[in-house]
Amino acid sequence: MDCNNKIQVKEEMGVILEVKNLTKKFGGLTAVNDFSFEIKRGDFIGLIGPNGAGKTTVFNLISGFEKPSSGSIRFDGTNITGLRPFKIVNKGIARTFQLVRSFKFLSLLDNVSVSCQSRRGKEASKGVGIDAYASSILAAVGLVDKARIPPVVLPHGDLRKLQIGKALGTNPELLLLDEPFSGLSHEEQQNLTELILRLHEDGLTIFMTGHVLRELMNLVPRVIAMHQGKFIMDGTPQEVANNKIVLEAYLGKGSEEFA
Ligand SMILES: Nc1ncnc2c1ncn2[C@@H]1O[C@H](COP(=O)(O)OP(=O)(O)OP(=O)(O)O)[C@@H](O)[C@H]1O
Ligand SMILES: [Mg+2]
Known part of the structure; x- marks a missing residue:
């Protein structure tokens, strides 16, 4: 199968975002390391990992705020790797910031x-x-x-x-939410959860980060876990919560982030 046919098949499968072997180095630090995943149109996915795992950097790379050292990002069948933020917004990806x-x-x-x-x-x-x-x-x-x-x-x-x-x-078409619950009271979190769920029901594809797994656990049906820039696994919140490497990554940083 040639390259164009493969892309065609992916689009038919509903793949809206395809991230392949994404790497970002800051001097000697590799913040994102050979990271690959796919998101389908209509997905609602969490990206988890302890502080410093590389979540915001992944969002910065997708939204054009940082340029990858290597790897590729395709959105809706188009190569958007390294495009500037306004061009990526024009393709249909919007984001919020952790701060x-x-x-x-x-x-x-x-x-x-x-x-x-x-x-x-x-x-x-x-x-x-x-x-x-x-x-x-x-x-x-x-x-x-x-x-x-x-x-x-x-x-x-x-x-x-x-x-x-x-x-x-x-x-x-794709909304990236970076730590949307950060700094919110319990009531504010509930309120925001309702809004995010409504947006997803209305058809938006949502990809959101959180470093406290509990916050995402009851919200998203699928979670991608990363640690030290690397992909660990992709699965249901329950599967991710039971994964030995995920547990070690979190327990190493303090179990309160996980609880
Ligand atoms: N512009 C930059 N220059 C140098 N190092 C950076 C830069 N941005 C991020 N880093 C480093 O890359 C690593 C990943 O950072 P990132 O902010 O992506 O993690 P995170 O998973 O979003 O963490 P948090 O849960 O605290 O938000 C960290 O070690 C961070 O210090
Ligand atoms: Mg972050």
């Missing part, structure tokens, strides 16, 4: 409107206009009542929702 980032002094509506100015955002808002489209996104993430206020006054749970709203403004 929340917003335009502090713009209103929530304007924060979301900025990402609606992306090519896909503009296409999606055709007919209704950017403001109405941004407003519908704020409604979807539960922040429409706060559309006119700036993010500086928001509690952390709302800031996390705003990050998701800003990502949705680019009308993505």
